[in-house]
Amino acid sequence: MTTQTPREARLAVLIDADNARAQHIDQLLVEVAKYGRASVRRAYGDWTSTQLTSWKTELLQHSIQPIQQFSYTSGKNATDSSLIIDAMDLLHAGNLDGFCLVSSDSDFTRLAARIREDGKVVYGFGERKTPKPFVAACDTFIYVENLTAASTTKPATVEQRTLVSDAFLDKLLAEAVDAAAGDDNWANLGAVGSNLSRLASDFDSRTWGFAKLKDLFAAHPDYVVQKKPNGVLVQPK
Structure with a gap:
């Protein structure tokens, strides 16, 4: 009789590059690996902007797909909207076990709650400044400062x-x-x-x-x- 190895959880890692730091991605992906396999890796932002230059090398090294989102209107965060729409498409496709939302932005609070309502696990990654409502909406929330401290101490x-x-x-x-x-x-x-x-x-x-x-x-x-x-x-x- 053969025994089957438990299937590794399939996760989507969705990064708000406008709101997350490229310097944390190495330790962040190591942490994600504790929970499952990062089957989907996407980073959202306006990649024509010089503000995201530090991300470009990291995207190649970690096979993260950049999703271009132009800022059409001043004062409106088009990146957030693009990430949320993609997350809902992935959720409805039904091929994933959980989502890793990388941002310190409270705008993703309702998204995290909605994903959980569908029975999927939500892991949040952000800085200590992350608003409590977003933290509470995730099943597990990891502060990136803990990841960098662990890697240098x-x-x-x-x-x-x-x-x-x-x-x-x-x-x-x-x-x-x-x-x-x-x-x-x-x-x-x-x-x-x-x-x-x-x-x-x-x-x-x-x-x-x-x-x-x-x-x-x-x-x-x-x-x-x-x-x-x-x-x-x-x-x-």
């Missing part, structure tokens, strides 16, 4: 790190652990991670300087982490 051991007190983080962790805890008060770290993603689409342990969720909990003074045969477990002290 050597990972530190847990003992070398100190977790700065953060009321928002403490509340989030407590809710996620409590929801995943069993009768013995231990919670599986995988279940905790899933709860964190549902509670906050932009939760990322890298925001607090830890590459892995396990390391964040190990550095937190209020939690105990143990590795068991059935996985990594966490419990409040």
